[in-house]
Amino acid sequence: MSSQTPIAFTQKLSNLFLDDDTAKRYKNAENVTRPFAKSIVDKSGLPQLDGEAHVLDLGCGTGVVIQAVYDAVPKGKWGQLKVLGGDVSLSMLEYLGSRGKEQGWTGLETQVIDGNANIDLPKESFTHIFVSFTVFAIPDVLPQLFRLLRPGGFIAITTWVALGWYPYLQSSMSQLDSVPYSPTHEEVLNMIYSGRPWGEQAYLSERLTEAGFEGVQTVGEKVAVRAGTPSAWMQNMEFPLKIMVGVFENWDREGWLEELSRVVMVEAVKAAGGEDGQVPMDCDVLVAWGRKRG
DSSP, rough: OOOOHHHHHHHHHHHHHTTHHHHHHGGHHHHHHHHHHHHHHHHTTGGGGGEEEEEEEOOOOHHHHHHHHHHHHOGGGGEEEEEEEEEEEHHHHHHHHHHHHHHHTTEEEEEETTSSSSSSSOOOOOOEEEEOOOGGGGOOHHHHHHHHHEEEOOOOEEEEOOOHHHHHHHHHTTTOOOOOOOOOOOHHHHHTTTTTTSSHHHHHHHHHHHHEEEEEEEEEEEEEEEOOOOHHHHHHHHHHHHHHOOOOOOOTSHHHHHHHHHHHHHHHHHTTTTTTTTOEEEEEEEEEEOOOOO
């Protein structure tokens, strides 16, 4: 039931993160993504850092992966780290820069980087590259990342196998009298992934291998998380709800998004056991990693 081309939809997805208050609204999402940030950093070998490391976190957002990097590397070795956080959102980068100063993260830099355009960075600059829940918004970026990675360097990617918030959407829509169109989980995931099966192990492995990476491995990880208070969680839900407007039939109907958001909030409060509780979510994630031949 989608009327948008993959290119148009990818641009719409990117534009949602350009608002000045994006970081403030998005920060709570770290409650969901934090376990998987730790997972990819643990797989990278950085906790056992021997020598120098030059890290790129592309689509860094508010810095959940970068936090995991500095948490994993002993503070006495922070001087051996150079970390670049790249994102299209200036709001995210400003937040990350302030966070780094507050935490004393030596070696941290930020830069506006659009993964859908030419990435103007020197080839073979990085020992480690992380792309956390972003590759579907920059679907053709992997060959560029191969160019940027040093021989022997490590890359890791995380994507969603299933959307942990979808059950709340489904339950909320079932309670409304007049629903314009109720998309299935598969339709919503297909929309977010612009028709590419990023949540399938074979597909993600093939894309990494085609880009030149070797020793590619994938694993599914399932974690039950506490996704923040209902009000904070609803700020994160603005992103998926807004991108469905104009994609699914009659979702642009006047007042529909507000009506749906109200019911989703009620469901979140109920699941959290009150307005001060934590919204439970079951996360189903695909983790992939590999290296550039050294």
